[in-house]
Amino acid sequence: MNWTWFYRMGSPKWFYQTTSKMLPILLAVTASLLLVGLVWGLGFAPQDAKQGNSFRIIYLHVPASLLALAGYFLMAIAGAIGLIWRMKLSYMVMKCAAPLGAVLTFIALFTGAVWGKPTWGSYWVWDARVTSMLILLFLYLGVLALGSAFQSQDVANKASAILALVGTVNIPIIYKSVDWWFTLHQPSTIKFTEAPSMHPDMFHPLLVMILGFYCFYAVALCLAVRVEILNRERRSQWVRDVIGQADKGNRGVFR
Amino acid sequence: MIFQFDSIQQMIEMDGHGAYVWTAVVVSLLAMLFLVLKPVISRRAVVEEIFVELEREQRLKTNQSEIG
Numbered sequence: 360m361n362w363t364w365f366y367r368m369g370s371p372k373w374f375y376q377t378t379s380k381m382l383p384i385l386l387a388v389t390a391s392l393l394l395v396g397l398v399w400g401l402g403f404a405p406q407d408a409k410q411g412n413s414f415r416i417i418y419l420h421v422p423a424s425l426l427a428l429a430g431y432f433l434m435a436i437a438g439a440i441g442l443i444w445r446m447k448l449s450y451m452v453m454k455c456a457a458p459l460g461a462v463l464t465f466i467a468l469f470t471g472a473v474w475g476k477p478t479w480g481s482y483w484v485w486d487a488r489v490t491s492m493l494i495l496l497f498l499y500l501g502v503l504a505l506g507s508a509f510q511s512q513d514v515a516n517k518a519s520a521i522l523a524l525v526g527t528v529n530i531p532i533i534y535k536s537v538d539w540w541f542t543l544h545q546p547s548t549i550k551f552t553e554a555p556s557m558h559p560d561m562f563h564p565l566l567v568m569i570l571g572f573y574c575f576y577a578v579a580l581c582l583a584v585r586v587e588i589l590n591r592e593r594r595s596q597w598v599r600d601v602i603g604q605a606d607k608g609n610r611g612v613f614r
Numbered sequence: 615m616i617f618q619f620d621s622i623q624q625m626i627e628m629d630g631h632g633a634y635v636w637t638a639v640v641v642s643l644l645a646m647l648f649l650v651l652k653p654v655i656s657r658r659a660v661v662e663e664i665f666v667e668l669e670r671e672q673r674l675k676t677n678q679s680e681i682g
Contacts, residue, residue, distance in 0.1 A: 401639070402625060403615050412628035415635050419642045459649060466645050470638040477634050560615075575646060582653035590660045593667070602664045 369446040371588040372597050378581045382613050389578050392571030399564035407561075416474040418565060421548060422572035424467040427495060428530055430460040430576060434502065435527045438520030448584075450516040451591070453523060454506050455583035459576065461499035468492055479543055487536040488544035491529060498526040 367373050400418035407414035434456035441449040471489065472482040483489070502519045509515040532539075537546050548565070549555050555562050592598045619625040626632050 397639070399615075401635070402617055402619065404618070406618060411631055413631040413634055415628070415631075416638045419638055423642065462645050462649055466642045469641055469645075473634045473638045477631055579646075579649040579653075582650065582657075586653045586657045586660055589657065589664070593660070593664050598664065599668060602661055603668055 369448050371448050371592055374448055375585055375588050379613055382581055385574060385578050389574040392567055392574060396564050396567035396571050404561045404564050410478055413477040416470050418568045420470040422569045423463050426572045426576050427460055427463040427467050430456055431530055435523040438523040442520050451584050451587045455580055455587055457499055457503040459579055464496040464499060484543050486543045487540035488542050491533040491536050494529055
């Protein structure tokens, strides 16, 4: 089998040039999806029979939580690829995914807390789902901290990758927590094996928001990895060409 | 698809749940804005550094050719 495509994908230069072309389109798609999803979810989706209007927080809470979990897998897989094939780009992706995931986990916890107040009567409960999400936040912060705790970049990369891989144990625990324990948190709205437990009028805007969050994740990750590439590859000729071509007034983000 | 509120005022209030919903929306959007702005700002700094390096090398080259 021909593996050249795999190694080409691992080249920072290839990544940088490809994302230069893709980012403007992806950014436009992200902005439109989020705008449509938010207006639809906040203004046009019907109220929940039991929770009233507070349920509209779901349009941020569920997509952010999903991406916090999916982003953790992505970070761990990037770390594994780095450990096995020693790809520089892979470690850069891992490093940039950590703060991104931490912020998304924060959004999930925060929106959950303000949703909990009118629904459960409390901003915070030590419920299995909420607690395992808090552990996810600490795992992200741990990977972030380990990445800058060593003098050698190589050792830092390896340590972060191992922590990221060990931490994946937490992901199925979060996902299954509402089934395994008696929790205050409501059961999953979306399941891989069943139809959604939600009316289509409420579910469609949620799907738009989830798609929008996936695109947003891709945009934010690409932007961060591109800066990391410029920073680490600044001695290489192609980076100097990219920067050299731009004059002082014209150094757009997508160059 | 019908707009669920009689007025914008009612949409802001959301039957008493407005404070919760809008806090969640504003904080989430601010956090997401931060995720996009942070790399844009740090990129500017990195590009500036590389640009200064390039200019210095260029100056060194022209100086050397004048002496030589």
